[in-house]
Amino acid sequence: MKIWNSNPAWPWPCDEEIAKYLDVPDYYLAGYEEVRGFLRGLHKGRIESAGKSAGGRDLTVVYCGPDAPERTLCVTGGTHGTEVEGVAAVVxxxxxxxxxxxxxxxxxxxxxxxARRVGFYLMPFFNPDAAARAVVKSYVGMPFEVVNHLHVGFWKNGRTLDRKRVFGPWTPESDLTGKLDRVGYLGARYNDAGADINRPCSRTEATAVETRQMLEYLRQRRVDCYLDMHSHSTDPWLGICPPEHTSGNHGDLVKLQQLTREKTVQAGGPDLKLVVKGTRTWFNSHFFPANLGIYALTYEEKAGFKGNFPEETPPEEIWLANVYNGMRTILGLAQALLEVPSPWS
Ligand SMILES: [Zn+2]
Structure with missing residues (x-):
């Protein structure tokens, strides 16, 4: 999609050839501006908004499905800006x-x-501030150090942000509020106010304005299930919160997770590893079930960056796997959702 390239530059002196990460197949639509353009041309999908990001960007959601769906599913991509596999799958x-x-x-x-029975609330970018900040459109073949620098972000002195601050459970040190003048690049996890977007502080509190508005959006529409799409370096897995982190029926959530695995395989997708997360960290996919009793799952794909796939794998194969694994998981989950009770019933 060279037509869209605007000659971006690395936010630090980096020897990697940037053009390599901009030239992607047309179907691998994950760049912030391109996706905004795509959404303007929809035929049937209904454009909604869950609010505004900290940086003032619209939290756009597309509703596709019947007027009176039997179940509803919300899928978010781009919670972490470098994890564009989920964006391409949602788009x-x-x-x-x-x-x-x-x-x-x-x-x-x-x-x-x-989709004749299930209503889909599809959100390409949960964290549009990070998506707009991204300089490339694909991370396929990128060395991990480069992805990591873009993902984690760095101070003006060039040092990467402390991993404990960025990846651990929320602490008062997790957010960068009040420290933004010292930041060189905000990375892929923070909104423009410096809130780590997938780290609610507790069952009841989240510093990211996106998460707080999403909670209200899911509540108002009585959405049954939330799926958050990520990528890193393991084979594809599907995670749920521990029983302590939901006010809903955890047994039904476990059943939904198992059914999704079966149906994803039937759809030609990956054999998802099933995970139950611990109680130490709050993620958005725990925060919503804790407050609403709804189902929520985290999907994590094997990202395309260097070292994850055999060296000789053609990039085309990786882009395809990334998009289709995610789509087949969304399909498997939607089918599975029809076989468990609505958490609102
Ligand atoms: Zn992630």
């Missing part, structure tokens, strides 16, 4: 439900079919 899912085929022209009859 292609929107494309299928909007006009019958993905951006490669492939039809997904099972997905079209399930």
């Amino acid at each position: 292609n899912t929107i494309r299928v439900l909007d006009c019958g085929s993905d951006l490669r022209g492939q039809a997904w009859p099972a997905l079209t079919e399930v």
Whole structure:
């Protein structure tokens, strides 16, 4: 998509050839501006808003599905700005439900079919501030040190932010509020106010304005299930919160997770490793069930950066796997959702 390139530069002196990470196939639509353009051209998908990011960007959600759905599913990509695999999967899912085929022209009859009963709230960017900050569109083949520098962010002195601050459970040190003047690059996890976007402080409190508005959005629409899409370096897995972190029925959540695994395999997707997270850290996918009793799952894909796939794998194969694994998991989850009770019933 060279037409969209605006000659971006690395936010620090980096020897990697940046063009390599900008030239992506048309269907790998994950850049912030391109996706905004794509959303303006929808036919059937209904554009909604869950509010505004800390940086004033719209929290755009696309609703696709019947007027009176039997179940509803909300899927978010781009919680972490460098994890564009989820964005591409969400965008292609929107494309299928909007006009019958993905951006490669492939039809997904099972997905079209399930969308007659399940309503999909699809949000390409949970963290649009980080998406707008991103300098590249693909991380396929990128050395991990480079991805990490972009993901974690760094101070003006060039040092990467402390990993404990960024990846651990929330502490008063987790957010960068009041310290933004010392930051050289905010990375992929923070909103423009410096809140670590996937680290609620507790069952009842979240510093990220995106998470607080999303809670209200899910509540108002009585959304049954929330799926948050990530990527890193393990084989694809599907995580749920521990029983202590939901006010809903944890047994039903476990059942939903197991059914999703089965149906994702039937859909030709990956054999997802099932994970139950511990109680130490609050994620958005724990915060929403804790407050609303709804189902929530975290999906994590194997990212395309260097070292994750065998060296000789063609990039095209990685882009395809990243998009289609995610889409098949979304499909499996939507089908599974019809077999568990609505948490609102
Ligand atoms: Zn992530």
